[in-house]
Structures are given as structure tokens and as C-alpha cells.
Amino acid sequence: MKPKHMSKYIISSFLLFSIVLTFGQEKTDEIKDSIVYKERYGLRVGMDISKPIRSILEESYTGLELVADYRISKRFYIAGEIGSEEKSVVENNLDFTTKGTYLKLGADYNTYRNWAGMENMIYVGIRYGVSSHEQTLNSYTIYNTSQYWGEPVVAEGGENGNFTGLKAQWIEFQLGVKAELLRNLYMGVNLQLKRLMSEERPENFDNLFIPGFNKVLDDNSIGVGLGYSIMYQIPLYTKRK
């Protein structure tokens, strides 16, 4: 075969291919999806069910938390929690009770690619949390390495008392899932990592528990938490996909 003939052959085979490809394109276009998926979304409201359960099981704890999220785009949700907690703690050297309310506001980013018509989430979230609480020091001991006089527990007077008007602010990261169990009914679980930003401490004492933040450690400002919620989706929007 001479080169002239060869290029003729190549060009014609390209043309033939392109015709076949065009046919193929038309063919697939003809098959159309007969099922219409509808997206339902809007406002989800619910409560953290771990807190009432803990309130029943644990004598020293009472708590309630309402949760909500609202879809603003395909992947972003405005989300928040509002709650109230009361917790008593007995340590070796002191015994105190904290009670108060908190509010957490922020956003969730859904990393899960849903099948059409579903609103499930595997998400990362960020929150700004604030609390308003009070703390009561019930009793304490004076820590003394010498027990010659046998230091008694200070049950009244001294530094005992109620410290009111306490506040705390923190940043919280959440990692969680929300899954639709029944139509419009969702269950969610999340892990929370918090960092205390600022706090109003009681005079000559400390915030040892902060509602919404949980236990405050002596040597760092990191808090952890867990949410376990049941939510109902109010389908404000129904969109054909």
C-alpha cells in the first residue's frame, strides 16, 4: 500500500467511526427515566434523647436538649442546639452542683452523596456555643498534707455557696450521621470536640462543669460530648429532581 492510499484509508475509517458514535449517542438519548424522584427537605427539629435517658439513669444529672437544622443548599445546613443541664459532682476534695442553659449555633456540611430523593447525612459541623449558668459549692476539704489536726469537711460557711452569673463561650466541632429511619423521621449520632474560648469564673473557685460543654479539666480547655437525636423533618420544600 502506498502512503497516499494509506491516508485515504485512515480518513475514511475515522468518518465511519464518527457515524457509528453518532448513532450510539442518539440511541441512549431515546431511553428516558420513567421514575420521578422528589426531593423533600426543609426544617428538621427534634431532641437529644440521650439526655432524658441519662436523667432517669443517673441521679446526679438532669438535662434536656432540642436540636434543629435547616437546609440552605445541597450540602450546607444551618444547625443548632438549645438545652438545659444540671449536674452534681462529688470529687475527693469537693462536691459541687452546676446548672444552667446553653445555645449552640453553626453549620453542618454534608459529605455524603445521597441517592436521589434522600436526605441522609454524614457530616462535619462547627458550632459557636454559649452558656449561662450558676455553680454551688456544697462542701469541700482543706487539702493538707499534715493530718495532725484531722482537717474536717467544710460543709457550711467558708467558701461554700452559690456562684451566679457565670458564662462560657466555646467553639465546637461535630462529626456525625443522620439517617432517615421512617418517612421524615431521622435518627442522628454525633461526636463533639470543644475548645473553651472564654469564661466568667466564680471568685476563688472555677467552672468545673459547663452546661453544653460538659466536664472542664484542670490542665486544659478541651471538652468532649456526644449527641444522640431523633428528628422530624418538616418537608417545607418538595422539588422534582
Added chain:
Amino acid sequence: MKQIKLCLIAVLLVTFSGGCEPDDICAANTPTTPKLIIRFYNAANPTELKSVENLATQGVGNELIYTVASTDSLSIPLQSQSTSTSFVLTKNFVDPITSDTNADQINLSYDVAQVYISRACGFRAQYELNEATIETDSDLWIQSIEISSSLIENETKAHVKIYH
């Protein structure tokens, strides 16, 4: 969906396994309630430390002897629930008691401040000495007592000087 359900289960398992947390423990080197430090000086030469032989120390109102030692330095615990503490300092304490044995009582009055340390340690006491006196008796071995540092917040220096 299956993936999400697996995640839910995984998180639940983590929660229940992590339910136990260790108690906070007060570190041994934490500065706690300080003791009162007494140093003994020579009454004839007030800048010279002078040791007391077989000095027995006992709190008034306490059945136990706190220490027995031959020393020029003594640290004693004050009562944090009271604003005064008295100690009997007995020189030449031996058993049986001889004619050299001499017991003198010192009285200390102070204000107490209770200062928060931490969750694990709780509070500690801190004192402000108001007065240090010698209880009068017929045969005193202590000639005078003097407050050298009225604020008792650590054990690094002497708070009271006794001349004998």
C-alpha cells in the same frame, strides 16, 4: 444507607466503651496548706541559731505528740478551722521526766484565707499571723517570741523566731 447504619453502630460502641474516665488525682508536688516555720535563736546573741535539745512539740487539745527532735528549726501545722492554735514546746523531753524537762506554751492567732487550688486538690488554707505570745508560767525557757513574716503562704522561710 447501609454505610450510614454502620456508622451509627460504630459511634454507639465507642460511646459505651469510653464510659469510664479516671478520677483526677491531686499531684504530690502541688503546694498545699503551708505549715508555720519556727527558727530558734540564741537569746544572748540574736543573730545566731541555737538548737533545742530533745524538743517535744504537742498541740494543745491534741493527745498526740507532733514531733520530738533536737533541732533549731520546727514546722508545725495550724488549725485551718480555727483562728488560733497553741503548742506546748517541751525542752529536754525524756522518759522518765527529769528536772531539766521544761514545758512552755506558745499561742498563735491568725486570720485564715481559703484559696482554691484545683478540681483534684480542692482548697488550701493560707494564714496571716496576728500575734504570737508565750503563756506565762513560773519557769520559762523561751525568753521571747517574734513574728518575722506574718503571711504564711509557703514554707520557704521562717515565720516566727524564738529566742532562748
